[in-house]
Amino acid sequence: MKASSRANVVSSFTIIKGAMIEETYAVFAAWDFERSKRENLDRLREQNFIGAKSTAWLRDVAWVLNRRFDPAGRDRPLVMLAKRGLPVEEWKPLLLWHMTRDEFLVRDFLETWLFAAYDAGAFRVYTEDVEKYLGDISKRGGTTEHAWSEQTTKRVAAGLLKIAVDFGLLRGSIAKEFVSFHLPERSFLYLLHAMRDEEPNPSKLVASHAWRLFLMRPADVEHELLRLHQYRKLEYQVAGSIVQLSLPCASTREYAERMVA
Numbered sequence: 386m387k388a389s390s391r392a393n394v395v396s397s398f399t400i401i402k403g404a405m406i407e408e409t410y411a412v413f414a415a416w417d418f419e420r421s422k423r424e425n426l427d428r429l430r431e432q433n434f435i436g437a438k439s440t441a442w443l444r445d446v447a448w449v450l451n452r453r454f455d456p457a458g459r460d461r462p463l464v465m466l467a468k469r470g471l472p473v474e475e476w477k478p479l480l481l482w483h484m485t486r487d488e489f490l491v492r493d494f495l496e497t498w499l500f501a502a503y504d505a506g507a508f509r510v511y512t513e514d515v516e517k518y519l520g521d522i523s524k525r526g527g528t529t530e531h532a533w534s535e536q537t538t539k540r541v542a543a544g545l546l547k548i549a550v551d552f553g554l555l556r557g558s559i560a561k562e563f564v565s566f567h568l569p570e571r572s573f574l575y576l577l578h579a580m581r582d583e584e585p586n587p588s589k590l591v592a593s594h595a596w597r598l599f600l601m602r603p604a605d606v607e608h609e610l611l612r613l614h615q616y617r618k619l620e621y622q623v624a625g626s627i628v629q630l631s632l633p634c635a636s637t638r639e640y641a642e643r644m645v646a
Contacts (some may be wrong), residue, residue, distance in 0.1 A: 393489045393526055393527050393528060394489065394527075394528055394529075394530060395489055395490040395522060395527045395528065395529045395530065396452060396488075396530060397529070397530070397533060397537050397540070397541050398448075398449075399449050399452055399453065399488065400488075400490060400491065400541050400544040400545060400548070401540050401541060401544045402445050402449050402544075403544060403547055403548060403551065404480075404481075404484075404547075404548045404551040404552060405446060405449055405450075406473070406477055406480060406551055406552075407473075408435055408437075408446045409450060409454075409467075409480060410467050410473055410476060410480075411434075411435040412425075412429055412435060412446070412450060413456070413463065413464040413467035413468065414467045414468055414470070415434055415468075416456055416464050416467070416468060418456075418457070418461075418464075421457075422451065422455075422456055422457065425456070426447045426450065426451055429443070429446070429447050430443055430444065430447050452487075453484050453487060453488065454483065454484070454487075455487075459483070459486065460483050460486075461638065462479075462575075462579075462637050462638050462640075462641035463476075463479055463480065463483045463641075465638075465641055465642070466479065466641055466644060466645060469645035470645065471644060471645050474569060475569045475571055475572050476572075477552060477553070477572075478552070478568055478569070478572040478576065478599060479572060479575055479576070479579075481495075481552050481598055481599075482576055482579060482595070482598065485598060489526070489527045490522065490527055490541075490545070491545065491548060492598070493525055493526075493527065494515070494518070494545045495549065495554070495597065495598045496594045496595070496597040496598060497525070497597075498515070498518045499549060499554065499555075499600075500597035500600060502514075502563075503563055503600050504602070507563070508562060508563065509557075509560045509561065509562050509563075510546065510555070510560075510561050510563075511560060511561070512539065512542045512543050512546060513542075515542035515543075515545055515546060516538055516539060516542045518542075519533075519538055519541060519542055546561050549561070553566055554566055554599075554600060563600070566599060566600050568599050568601070568609075570613070570618070571644055573609055573613075574613070574618065574619070574632070574633070574640065575637065575640055575641065575644065576595075576599075577590070577619070577630075577632055578632055578634060578636065578637040578639075578640040579637045580593055580595055581630075581632060582636065582637055587621075587628040587629060587630035588626075588628045590630065591603050591606050591607055591610070591628070610630070618633070619631060619632050619633060
């Protein structure tokens, strides 16, 4: 991670503003790789081609996208897939993966707190419980941009649960309930490529905490790998402690190009 990265800085603003799934998809679908990020976001503010209902919301969308994404670098495959019309239901899990690369609190909340509740068999989760979790962000390796008031803490807790609802992990309004979540096949394959770019060791990849973003245990990941191996979508073999995994493409970007070829 670059020294200038803000990956461990917690922004209450971006969490309160939410997932912005439809807005992000619309902006990326119209993205011009020939222009800089600033030029693209300036065009968004000037033309409002996503049909934002107010100037303030348009400004917020541009601010959040600027904070969350690097379309010319790390997040280029995500932008490319929106431009090529990958269905939103397949694109959404990829958006969650990409936005949590630089959103410490969303990633930590989903990978640790929400997954732990799910793994323990909880049926419902409440805002008050999330507020308690938010009390020790610094112990978890994160840092807030400034001290939060009680009201801000409540809004961040509600915002985290709303993000989980928007990505299909939870449902409900006051009390949030877990839902049966399943990654679309092409989304799973994309994430395998993306995780392999960061962790080439197959055993560590299967056991990665990143799968918890999608409420998947290592056994769930292995089950899907075996299924895809059976259908010759990839090669996955286990012999004792030796694990071999061969994916269709050499990189995430190459697989993204194949997804919508």
